[in-house]
Amino acid sequence: MMRKIYQLLFSVLIASSILACKPDGAEYVDELDIVYTNYDAGFDFQSKGTYAIPDNVIKITDQFIDFNPGDEPEYVDQVYAVTILNSIKSNMDGLGYRQVDPSANPDLILLPSVTQTDQVFFYYDWWYWNWFYPGWGPGWGWYYPGYYPPQVSRVRTGTLMIQMTSPNDLDATDKIPVVWTGVINGLLEGNTNSISKRVNDSINQSFSQSPYLKK
Template sequence: MKFKFTLIALAFGLLVLSSCAPGLPEDVTTLDVVYTNFNPNFDFGQGTTFAIPENVVIISDIPIQPGQQPPFIDFVAGRSILGAIRTNMLQRGFTQVNQFADPDFILLPSVVEDNSLLFEYDWWFWDWWIPNLGAGLGWTYPGYQPAIVTSVSTESLLIQFVNMKATTNDKLEVDWVAIVNGALTGSQTSNTERAVAGVNQAFVQSPYIQK
């Protein structure tokens, strides 16, 4: 069975900036936008353990077959992003385990190779890493609607916080999402700094993620 989902809307609304206007940003990093949204009815403190994958995957138009690993972003940038997610979760009182240890939560980081976060991809996109991910099992966003991102920079980062202990109509609950606009645009060094800053800001904006 083929599963598809659409992550719907937030227009980041970045204005076209004139290079001659006074007082405007001179560096693209000053235009970074971090968006977060969550299930207001979910108690994040009910879980204790989390798992994160070994790599940050790339979502593109390249088809992925069941069991096949998707492409990954640059190793250095990926490790920095995963390290930032790990550090923030540990600081909030959670314990990291591997994906085979029945974690309460998993956090799935991905990067989109397009200027729109209108996602539609198959359920097996993560079955190479999530144990026993059943055919047709997808995601649901209880209590909220993720934003429609109609205009974001290429290489924006998406993080999905998945509750592995709850399913609704054969769908796993995603109780928090974060989007870092254009996190990986620029040099490798800039990638690392901007992505880590964006992940940290996403957690600052989300004090409810707490054991």
């Protein structure tokens, strides 16, 4: 299953790269943006009503993490972070969920991050969220029940990743399940207005192609 997912995403990325080189191919960067989503088919999204989301978007610039628990990571510029966060909130609200403070025991927590590395595994970043994730410390983490998220190979600078976790559905080892994942590859090229529009359009697309999220 994992191998098939890798092959599928890799094929899409390669096809987009080839298209960009063709004389009659894409003329604008927004034509090359890729939106990928995956989810736990056994998870009951309709039973969840509230969500929380950080006020910042984490920026990851290195495949190999040298990060101490309790430290705060580097963040994406607020010019882009506001667009990312507002777009996620708008989609979640439109699907019937209600935003609450992370201390209010939300049903779902969404974790957005932007990477500029050449390769990223979805298992990479739970240490990054110690500053936000309520009530957790060293030794915690998450897992992907029922599906395997792909390795992301960068084609152009900027990949936005959104992980939706369910903090109240721990497994036997106290791992938090990631029940939905969105990957948007190819962002952060062009001027500010162009990037903001593409970010918003791509996030909208990631939710639009995930109808099972609607309450």
